[in-house]
Amino acid sequence: MHFLYMKAEQVTLGLFLTLQTLLHEMIHYYQRLRGTSDIDHGATFHFHMERINRESGANITVYHDFDQEYESLKRHWWKCNGPCAQVVRRLADRTPGSKAHKRKCGGDFIKVQEPKRMRTGL
Ligand SMILES: [Zn+2]
Numbered sequence: 001m002h003f004l005y006m007k008a009e010q011v012t013l014g015l016f017l018t019l020q021t022l023l024h025e026m027i028h029y030y031q032r033l034r035g036t037s038d039i040d041h042g043a044t045f046h047f048h049m050e051r052i053n054r055e056s057g058a059n060i061t062v063y064h065d066f067d068q069e070y071e072s073l074k075r076h077w078w079k080c081n082g083p084c085a086q087v088v089r090r091l092a093d094r095t096p097g098s099k100a101h102k103r104k105c106g107g108d109f110i111k112v113q114e115p116k117r118m119r120t121g122l
């Protein structure tokens with residue numbers, strides 16, 4: 001029975017962590033949606049993180065190994081040549097850029113890094 005209890009607790013903890021990862025990712029998603037320049041864990045992120053933690057009793061942190069792993073898979077990088085100097089990393093070779101960004105910043109996204117194997121055909 002003790003063994004079963006442990007398993008249940010681990011499952012609960014797993015769900016709890018999944019929820020927090022989800023909330024964490026939702027903040028990033030919201031930031032991207034709003035086109036804020038601090039995509040990583042800057043002032044905007046902390047503002048939402050603290051608000052959600054306070055209101056929901058969750059314990060969102062700025063750390064997420066899963067996301068770090070996921071981020072490392074994003075080998076296509078672009079950097080904005082405008083005043084916001086935003087860096088966007090993507091899994092696929094799709095140049096970022098939105099009307100909102102163009103209006104606010106005016107810069108263009110320039111490819112700064114891509115997977116090495118992409119260059120072998122040149
Ligand atoms: Zn994050």
Ligand SMILES: [Zn+2]
Binds near residue numbers: 082083085
């Ligand atoms: Zn920009």
